[in-house]
Structure formats: structure tokens, C-alpha cells
Amino acid sequence: GAGVSQSPRYKVAKRGQDVALRCDPISGHVSLFWYQQALGQGPEFLTYFQNEAQLDKSGLPSDRFFAERPEGSVSTLKIQRTQQEDSAVYLCASSLLGAGGPLSTDTQYFGPGTRLTVL
Amino acid sequence: AQSVSQHNHHVILSEAASLELGCNYSYGGTVNLFWYVQYPGQHLQLLLKYFSGDPLVKGIKGFEAEFIKSKFSFNLRKPSVQWSDTAEYFCAVNAQTGGFKTIFGAGTRLFVKA
Numbered sequence: 447g448a449g450v451s452q453s454p455r456y457k458v459a460k461r462g463q464d465v466a467l468r469c470d471p472i473s474g475h476v477s478l479f480w481y482q483q484a485l486g487q488g489p490e491f492l493t494y495f496q497n498e499a500q501l502d503k504s505g506l507p508s509d510r511f512f513a514e515r516p517e518g519s520v521s522t523l524k525i526q527r528t529q530q531e532d533s534a535v536y537l538c539a540s541s542l543l544g545a546g547g548p549l550s551t552d553t554q555y556f557g558p559g560t561r562l563t564v565l
Numbered sequence: 566a567q568s569v570s571q572h573n574h575h576v577i578l579s580e581a582a583s584l585e586l587g588c589n590y591s592y593g594g595t596v597n598l599f600w601y602v603q604y605p606g607q608h609l610q611l612l613l614k615y616f617s618g619d620p621l622v623k624g625i626k627g628f629e630a631e632f633i634k635s636k637f638s639f640n641l642r643k644p645s646v647q648w649s650d651t652a653e654y655f656c657a658v659n660a661q662t663g664g665f666k667t668i669f670g671a672g673t674r675l676f677v678k679a
Binding site: 449450481487489501502504537539545554555556558559 | 601
């Protein structure tokens with residue numbers, strides 16, 4: 447496929463469960479971003495990877511959130527001990543170039559998102 | 566802190582009406598500005614972006630946006646909307662120097678009546 451894919455598309459978790467959300471970026475894209483989108487809001491930045499390096503994790507809301515991209519392609523966002531306030535759509539985006547500085551104009555390509563509902 | 570404000574959360578227009586969606590940002594440095602669109606059932610996609618040069622930027626599907634630095638604004642316009650423009654529109658900003666965050670506004674839902 448030519449676009450960013452995410453799985454699962456929908457996830458229902460009981461409060462306290464751990465979840466793992468997967469993102470497959472466009473092949474060859476250096477940058478990968480995770481966003482959280484609450485109902486009625488815009489995407490909110492969580493973390494940024496340049497290849498396998500996590501260069502910015504300032505948006506992760508708590509230490510229950512963890513992201514990795516071990517081989518510089520597929521990324522996983524893990525949420526431990528889920529809470530109801532974690533319910534949101536989690537979006538992944540990739541861009542061809544490294545972000546930051548002059549490269550921050552590069553277009554981000556978004557996946558369809560994973561809708562997480564915590565009961 | 567950086568922020569993006571979109572003035573209208575919901576807009577309803579008839580076909581052929583003109584559109585202007587407001588966007589103001591708060592950031593002291595040099596920025597890049599974006600408009601993204603999400604059509605029903607589709608992914609977020611880039612509509613247009615500004616980073617330098619002519620402050621009037623043209624995008625896909627007849628959309629344009631004007632960067633007014635003195636007003637910290639980047640309003641989206643289209644002279645004549647179509648039913649197919651029904652979508653949610655997001656304004657976004659990131660910094661040209663330092664940092665990797667892109668900050669999004671809360672979005673404007675546009676409904677165009679046929």
C-alpha cells in the first residue's frame with residue numbers, strides 16, 4: 447500500500463489494561479509522528495521519531511505512554527494501565543524528510559487512526 | 566506556549582457561496598503554516614502550506630490562504646464552495662527553528678448544502 451496504515455482501527459479496553467497500537471509509515475519515510483485526537487479537538491502532538499531515534503517525547507501525557515520504532519520503520523505506541531481519559535483517536539503520520547528547522551515544511555501523511563475506547 | 570485558534574467550529578453554506586475560515590496563531594518566532602482537511606471517512610490530508618515568499622498561497626481544489634504576519638493570521642478562502650467541500654478543516658503551525666511539534670487548531674466542520 448502507498449499510504450500510512452494503522453492497526454487496529456478500533457480498540458476497546460477495560461480500565462487498567464495495557465494496549466499496543468501499531469503504525470506502518472510510508473516506506474522510506476524518515477520522520478514519524480504520533481498524535482492524540484480527543485473528540486471535537488484537533489490532533490495533539492505526542493512524540494516524534496527520526497528513523498529509530500525518538501527525538502521528542504514531550505507530548506506524552508504520562509509515563510504510562512511509551513513509543514518505539516526499533517528499526518526505523520514500524521512504530522508502536524503502548525499505553526499501560528489505560529484510564530478513561532485515554533479514550534481518543536490515535537493518529538500516526540510520516541514524512542519523507544527529517545523534521546525540525548528548514549525541514550519542518552515537509553508534508554505529513556496521516557494514517558486512518560486507531561479509535562481507543564476505555565471502559 | 567504555541568497555540569492555534571480557529572474561530573468557527575461549525576459552518577453551513579449553500580453551494581456557490583464564498584468561504585472564509587479564520588485561523589490565528591500564537592508564537593513569537595518564524596513559523597510554517599498549514600491547512601489540513603479531513604473528508605468524511607478519509608484521512609487527514611494537506612490542503613496547502615506557507616513557509617516563505619508570497620503570503621497568498623494557493624492549494625488544491627481552488628483553496629487559498631493568506632498569511633498576515635501583523636495579525637498572526639492564516640485564513641482559508643474559497644470563492645465558490647461545492648457540496649464535495651463538506652469536511653473538517655484544521656489549521657496548524659510549527660516553528661522554523663528548533664522543535665518538532667506541529668500544533669493544530671480544534672478544527673472547523675464545514676457542511677455545504679446542495
